[in-house]
Amino acid sequence: METAAKVDALMDGLRADLERLAAIPSVAFPGFPAEPVQEAHDLLVRLLREAGVERIDRIDLPDTAPVIFAEIPPPSPDAPTVLLYSHYDVQPPGDEKLWLSPPFEPTPVEGGLRARGIADDKSNVIAHLGMLRAYEGRPPVGVKIVFEGQEEYGSPFDDYPPSDPERFACDAMVIADLGNLRPGTPTLTTGLRGASEVIVEVRTLEEPRHSGEFGGAAPDALLVLLKALSTLHDVHGDVAVAGLRREEWTGTTYREDEFRSLAGVREGLPLIGSGSLGERLWSGPAITVIGLDAPGVEHAASAVVPYARAKLNLRFHPKQDAKEARARLVEHLRSLRPFGIPLTVTPGDTGPGYEASTGGPAYRAALTALREAWGEDASYVATGGSIPLVNGLARAAPNAEVLLFGAQDSMCNLHAPNERVLFSELRNTVVAMCAFVREYAAGFRGEGASAEGTS
Structure with missing residues (x-):
């Protein structure tokens, strides 16, 4: 048979x-x-x-x-x-x-x-x-x-x-x-692709302070963090961290309509990044903010935020060394001084591609x-x-x-x-x-x- x-x-x-x-x-x-x-x-x-x-x-x-x-x-x-x-x-x-x-x-x-x-x-x-x-x-x-x-x-x-x-x-x-x-x-x-996690945090005040009396001069930790996170991507949405490997993808990939459907992208919104989908998804890096510690909107007080923290997930080229890829992201963040304020950057787990x-x-x-x-x-x-x-x-x-x-x-x-x-x-x-x-x-x-x- x-x-x-x-x-x-x-x-x-x-x-x-x-x-x-x-x-x-x-x-x-x-x-x-x-x-x-x-x-x-x-x-x-x-x-x-x-x-x-x-x-x-x-x-x-x-x-x-x-x-x-x-x-x-x-x-x-x-x-x-x-x-x-x-x-x-x-x-x-x-x-x-x-x-x-x-x-x-x-x-x-x-x-x-x-x-x-x-x-x-x-x-x-x-x-x-x-x-x-x-x-x-x-x-x-x-x-x-x-x-x-x-x-x-x-x-x-x-x-x-x-x-x-x-x-x-x-x-x-x-x-x-x-x-x-x-x-x-x-x-x-x-x-x-390999994967790493990095935590970045900012502490600027001993405790919250009234935004009317202190806002505009007292350093807002959430603004500092957002300013830092905004440097991770360029105007197109491509990762802007130096040293992360990216190459052209020559294999098969999704059609854009397939990917939009699979990802649940809302109608009329653009995808981020440039180049082929295969390059963005598989042979190039991606950085995602997967967690954010900051005051919630529903119970937010009118106060300057003293502390904020984000957890980042990095995906990197299959052949890039895992520790090297994580180090490039850590170095990028540690080099920043948003509004003159340093960040605390903690490397997390990493796994090779x-x-x-x-x-x-x-x-x-x-x-x-x-x-x-x-x-x-x-x-x-x-x-x-x-x-x-x-x-x-x-x-x-x-x-x-x-x-x-x-x-x-x-x-x-x-x-x-x-x-x-x-x-x-x-x-x-x-x-x-x-x-x-x-x-x-x-x-x-x-x-x-x-x-x-x-x-």
Whole structure:
């Protein structure tokens, strides 16, 4: 039986298991119960065993949910090993009044299902299982499976793989924690922007002072802070901090109408910045004010503000060093003296970006596989979001090719109300996974493309 037909025969079971998994509120954030996370873990262990995986272990680290680690040995000494990654925890549902149906009751939508975490990342967990089922637990490559249980909140597992390189040794890895630019468009993600946070604060007075008696001479901390923040961008909205890397983006990107719809930009308003959307979103920097401590409007007094603080989120080029990028922003802010007043600047957490090498046998196999699954050539994109574990796994297996693709799409509302996944994307991802391991095994041995399929 050819690959597509085999996967089609499995889809009813995969959909049912996706519903079972998505019904579990496996939120690993503080304040949420740990039992559902463990329930999701236990369900996946059972599903892996049913798929023919015999070697299943768990990695327990302090202050994080258990990581499922499973292995299928290579079928022959000359077969490659592929590491498959996804995560079974999900974002909190947020304001449930904004959902059209309860977030942990998988609900049919046109062409798919709606539930929290059903796209990010439970669809990709099921896609990995689908490939294993298609090969009845005996794929043509060795397999190492990593299903993480606390990716959304962050965990020490991000930095763990380099400390145990033998466990994570592989020839290629498929990081399935993202997906296509748009439904029906096969997409390989080749870059992840890095991320840093910086806090900037101003204290000018011992306490508030009457704005009528003191305003105009007494230094207003909020005005000082706003003056500083206004220097971060130029008149076009481009980042104006020296030393932050920006390059032309040559891959595929959104159409402007798509981006406006996805971002919810109000009609008639311009986008900020110049250059292509890909350059603004992926190969150039972005600075966002994500928090501001200042008197609220509703209860504001007629007083000069003595203290103000802002938290900044910096996204930077995938290949720029994380500490260097953060340092450029810190230096810019510390060099300012708005109205002659210095700022207190505190560097926060920073995480590196990632840019994948392309052109190796795994990438060639993936391009063939994605074309087979979707019927058209794959697009190359990057993403402004960061996946810290990618760097950890890449350091553990520095010679492995890293592939980023999956069953999500940019319109699936991940991290937002009414998250959904399309069955077409899930089905095609399973087909692509099956075709990838087939083509990669054949190409790795130098035998050319195999025509045997999964039968």
